[in-house]
Amino acid sequence: MFGFGTTNSLTMDKPHPESLLDSAVQGSIGRPFDRIDGPSKVSGTATYAAEYPVDNLAYGFLVGARIGAGTLISIDADAVRSMPGVIDVVTDLDRFIRVAGQGGETQPPTQGVRDIAFMGEIVAIVVAESYEAARDAALRLPVTYEAGEGAYAFAAARAKSYVPPDGVTPAHFNQGDVDAAMAEAPVTIDATYVTPSQNSAAMEPHASIAVWEDDGSLTLYGAYQMPSTDASQLAKCLGLSAKKVRIVSRYIGGGFGSKLGIAPESVAAAIAAKQIGRPVKAVMARQQVFEATVRRSNTEQRVRLAATRDGKLTAIGQESLVSNQPGEDFFEPVGIGTHMIYSGENRLITHDQVPLNLVLSGSMRAPGEAVGMIGLECAMDELAERLGMDPIVLRKTNDASVDPEKGVPFSSRSLSRALDEGARRFGWARRAGPGEARDGEWLIGMGVASAVRGNMLMESSAKVELRPDGTATISSSMTDIGTGSYTILAQIASEILGLPVDRITVALGDTNDPPAAGSGGSWGAGSAGSAVYLACEMLRGKLAKAMRVEDSALTLKDGMAIGNNRSSPIGEIVGDGLEAIGHIKPGKQEKATTQASFGAHFAEVGVNRVTGEVRVRRMLGVFAAGRVLNAKTARSQCLGGMTFGIGAALTEELLHDPRNGKLVNRDLAEYHVPVNADVPQLEVHFLSERDVHANPIHAKGIGELGISGAAAAIANAIYNACKVRVRSFPVTLDKLLPGLPDL
Amino acid sequence: MHFTINGRGFDADVDIRTSILDLCREHLGLTGAKKGCDHGQCGACTMLINGRRVNSCLTLAVMHQDDEIVTIEGLGQVDDLHPLQQAFVRHDGYQCGYCTPGQICSAAGMLDEITRGWPSHVSDDLAKPSLDDDEIAERMSGNLCRCAAYPNIVDAIREVGSAAPAGRTADAKDAAMAEEIVA
Ligand code: FES
Numbered sequence: 013m014f015g016f017g018t019t020n021s022l023t024m025d026k027p028h029p030e031s032l033l034d035s036a037v038q039g040s041i042g043r044p045f046d047r048i049d050g051p052s053k054v055s056g057t058a059t060y061a062a063e064y065p066v067d068n069l070a071y072g073f074l075v076g077a078r079i080g081a082g083t084l085i086s087i088d089a090d091a092v093r094s095m096p097g098v099i100d101v102v103t104d105l106d107r108f109i110r111v112a113g114q115g116g117e118t119q120p121p122t123q124g125v126r127d128i129a130f131m132g133e134i135v136a137i138v139v140a141e142s143y144e145a146a147r148d149a150a151l152r153l154p155v156t157y158e159a160g161e162g163a164y165a166f167a168a169a170r171a172k173s174y175v176p177p178d179g180v181t182p183a184h185f186n187q188g189d190v191d192a193a194m195a196e197a198p199v200t201i202d203a204t205y206v207t208p209s210q211n212s213a214a215m216e217p218h219a220s221i222a223v224w225e226d227d228g229s230l231t232l233y234g235a236y237q238m239p240s241t242d243a244s245q246l247a248k249c250l251g252l253s254a255k256k257v258r259i260v261s262r263y264i265g266g267g268f269g270s271k272l273g274i275a276p277e278s279v280a281a282a283i284a285a286k287q288i289g290r291p292v293k294a295v296m297a298r299q300q301v302f303e304a305t306v307r308r309s310n311t312e313q314r315v316r317l318a319a320t321r322d323g324k325l326t327a328i329g330q331e332s333l334v335s336n337q338p339g340e341d342f343f344e345p346v347g348i349g350t351h352m353i354y355s356g357e358n359r360l361i362t363h364d365q366v367p368l369n370l371v372l373s374g375s376m377r378a379p380g381e382a383v384g385m386i387g388l389e390c391a392m393d394e395l396a397e398r399l400g401m402d403p404i405v406l407r408k409t410n411d412a413s414v415d416p417e418k419g420v421p422f423s424s425r426s427l428s429r430a431l432d433e434g435a436r437r438f439g440w441a442r443r444a445g446p447g448e449a450r451d452g453e454w455l456i457g458m459g460v461a462s463a464v465r466g467n468m469l470m471e472s473s474a475k476v477e478l479r480p481d482g483t484a485t486i487s488s489s490m491t492d493i494g495t496g497s498y499t500i501l502a503q504i505a506s507e508i509l510g511l512p513v514d515r516i517t518v519a520l521g522d523t524n525d526p527p528a529a530g531s532g533g534s535w536g537a538g539s540a541g542s543a544v545y546l547a548c549e550m551l552r553g554k555l556a557k558a559m560r561v562e563d564s565a566l567t568l569k570d571g572m573a574i575g576n577n578r579s580s581p582i583g584e585i586v587g588d589g590l591e592a593i594g595h596i597k598p599g600k601q602e603k604a605t606t607q608a609s610f611g612a613h614f615a616e617v618g619v620n621r622v623t624g625e626v627r628v629r630r631m632l633g634v635f636a637a638g639r640v641l642n643a644k645t646a647r648s649q650c651l652g653g654m655t656f657g658i659g660a661a662l663t664e665e666l667l668h669d670p671r672n673g674k675l676v677n678r679d680l681a682e683y684h685v686p687v688n689a690d691v692p693q694l695e696v697h698f699l700s701e702r703d704v705h706a707n708p709i710h711a712k713g714i715g716e717l718g719i720s721g722a723a724a725a726i727a728n729a730i731y732n733a734c735k736v737r738v739r740s741f742p743v744t745l746d747k748l749l750p751g752l753p754d755l
Numbered sequence: 756m757h758f759t760i761n762g763r764g765f766d767a768d769v770d771i772r773t774s775i776l777d778l779c780r781e782h783l784g785l786t787g788a789k790k791g792c793d794h795g796q797c798g799a800c801t802m803l804i805n806g807r808r809v810n811s812c813l814t815l816a817v818m819h820q821d822d823e824i825v826t827i828e829g830l831g832q833v834d835d836l837h838p839l840q841q842a843f844v845r846h847d848g849y850q851c852g853y854c855t856p857g858q859i860c861s862a863a864g865m866l867d868e869i870t871r872g873w874p875s876h877v878s879d880d881l882a883k884p885s886l887d888d889d890e891i892a893e894r895m896s897g898n899l900c901r902c903a904a905y906p907n908i909v910d911a912i913r914e915v916g917s918a919a920p921a922g923r924t925a926d927a928k929d930a931a932m933a934e935e936i937v938a
């Protein structure tokens with residue numbers, strides 16, 4: 013597809029200081045436009061995976077293993093086949109996937125369900141004429157197992173930890189000598205922080221409708237963040253060539269990492285549909301989403317900090333234990349942000365994996381930073397207190413001017429600015445000493461934490477078509493999982509092509525369109541946005557030619573092309589229509605600079621002296637992530653991240669039965685995500701920034717920055733309120749009560 | 756059986772196990788109401804039944820012969836949005852949009868409860884609850900939003916309930932955001 017005359021391709025080998033988004037005059041970019049897909053969402057007409065009308069549809073209900081580890085012996089399909097409405101019981105012990113796919117993988121996840129590796133592993137699908145019939149039969153399906161040995165308890169299995177293969181961050185990294193620096197330093201911290209397993213809990217459960225076409229190809233309507241690589245995962249699972257699988261994910265009801273790779277319902281639906289010769293819809297029950305998709309791993313982090321008396325860090329250690337299923341390579345990259353946030357020459361950042369027979373661990377919003385910044389930023393708070401230093405001053409003292417490990421410059425970095433701006437806006441100067449501020453029976457405290465999230469550019473493409481009626485269409489397999497992709501892509505095209513946003517249609521989430529990396533790792537806007545930019549740049553060149561002016565002498569605004577002392581409606585100079593494909597690829601800039609977005613969180617909490625209950629009273633996030641493409645959707649992304657931080661700090665924790673790995677709180681009543689009453693009016697402020705090393709639109713990821721450090725700011729505020737330091741998350745009232753001051 | 760949904764009559768032969776939610780989504784082509792949990796834990800399926808908000812996953816269709824059911828499709832359409840739907844768009848009271856139909860139906864029912872003077876756990880005046888942030892947050896906490904549009908949802912509801920504080924109307928927020936981007 014690439015390399016033809018209609019493709020404008022760019023590899024980010026060099027900085028890209030000039031951006032058409034700065035020179036164009038339409039005035040769309042950055043503005044807080046309402047979402048273009050808003051009316052369809054609020055009216056209930058946006059189509060999510062389970063909602064495509066398909067003829068002759070059969071309903072599938074998945075069956076999960078009810079033992080923690082062992083072997084599947086038999087499935088007694090005959091016992092339920094005669095139930096009213098039941099069509100068939102389908103399984104494929106070799107091809108069903110045992111676990112969900114990891115994000116961006118083109119290889120299939122572990123297949124084969126003869127071996128049971130965790131409770132909830134999907135072993136069969138019951139297909140029926142109705143949802144009710146399928147569910148009923150699935151719940152009654154007799155399955156027998158031979159129980160095997162499993163490891164379910166982290167504490168007991170930790171001795172079996174091993175060094176996993178490197179992932180997005182090295183498993184083990186060592187620079188200098190942390191032990192020696194700790195021994196020499198006048199002030200040190202050596203503390204262990206524990207975070208529990210968590211679930212993304214996107215409101216839309218994983219769902220697939222599998223339709224086999226007459227030519228032997230498969231169309232899967234799915235809830236997937238990365239349709240292009242997911243199609244490749246699915247094709248390989250089914251033994252098909254990638255071209256034979258089309259995934260359609262127009263609207264996705266939240267992902268947060270849990271829908272990066274294919275989940276078991278997709279393969280089960282596809283195999284069942286083939287077997288019964290009818291389309292099959294398989295929607296996971298909420299309990300199955302918890303049990304059989306992905307979790308964020310629990311972590312145990314030993315954090316060591318060594319500092320001079322004036323607060324200069326001489327050593328940073330973050331040694332983490334995380335967990336995953338035996339044989340799975342992914343590890344929670346706890347220390348990924350620690351590599352770049354502070355200076356200090358001796359550094360030890362390690363990850364060891366504890367094999368556990370629990371649901372797969374994989375990506376959840378800001379894998380790494382979301383939990384790693386809890387340990388690090390709480391430890392920084394402890395260090396500040398030990399030094400008798402303001403925690404903001406301590407952080408600024410150690411703000412790194414170049415990457416402290418690679419020695420290369422940062423592409424842009426506004427950490428100190430974010431801390432200062434936040435302190436001013438939040439009224440940090442009013443912060444009292446630990447345990448000193450009260451409001452009736454509430455103890456009041458303020459806390460701060462830094463935020464960092466690595467920036468990624470992923471190969472992506474998009475097509476833009478200009479029509480004689482003066483409208484344009486963007487198409488790409490990019491997705492919008494709630495991030496605002498539909499709207500920001502329209503704004504980018506609007507700005508460059510000089511067309512009002514309402515003349516631009518955006519079609520996303522279909523692998524028949526030019527491939528893009530989809531949504532994950534906060535790379536979506538920068539990657540797909542750059543692809544749209546490049547397509548529009550090429551179209552702009554064609555319009556200049558049509559106007560017979562140099563590119564630089566062309567102005568496009570409000571549907572008019574202006575140059576050479578004349579103006580023309582854009583639709584009238586496109587002939588039968590023009591199209592171009594934009595294609596972006598990461599290049600040398602990735603290594604020449606360290607790219608990340610930065611920010612600072614400020615929280616004010618009340619801790620009830622009587623009950624130990626914690627309420628977040630105020631929260632402010634100040635963020636710098638390059639160009640803001642839409643101030644409204646960007647703010648919403650940050651609200652979402654900060655709220656995930658509230659959940660991580662106070663309520664979210666997956667609990668597994670140590671005897672069999674059974675997930676005890678596998679629903680939304682027992683796994684506590686923040687509700688409306690838990691979240692005050694959060695404040696978000698963006699610092700103006702451009703990143704010319706990141707991509708031609710100068711924007712960096714924002715979807716995950718808001719969670720990085722958020723929970724730490726809350727925990728630090730709790731300490732400031734009541735002088736109780738809880739290092740095991742979430743900070744629930746039972747952990748605070750024993751330390752609260754006497755009434 | 757006969758159902759009245761969004762003012763239209765429907766006749767359906769329903770399985771006794773079918774919830775109102777599944778009746779709408781799987782049998783009548785009304786997929787606006789969402790299923791997030793099927794257990795009354797998330798509110799994504801909220802509809803108005805005889806004017807009151809109900810988790811439609813928790814109530815069986817066979818119990819609702821002749822009841823007046825309103826789903827999100829009945830509140831407003833793409834080109835003719837209900838004021839709450841408009842306010843959710845203006846305030847970005849959503850992200851992925853999956854909880855949104857439930858939030859909006861719930862908000863409609865909730866505003867009616869306030870008008871009727873029904874108090875809640877956080878009402879200062881039990882005889883006359885007011886439409887402030889705490890009251891809205893309390894009453895909307897049965898509708899989970901994992902994208903966490905909560906602050907914007909509260910603002911959207913306040914604006915429709917005509918009690919938006921200065922600086923928190925959609926126009927005022929837009930102006931402040933636009934200014935920040937230019938600065
Ligand atoms: S689907 Fe009804 S409350 Fe969740």
Ligand code: FES
Pocket residue numbers: 215265266494848849850851852853854855899900901902903904
């Ligand atoms: S908008 Fe995504 S869950 Fe509320």
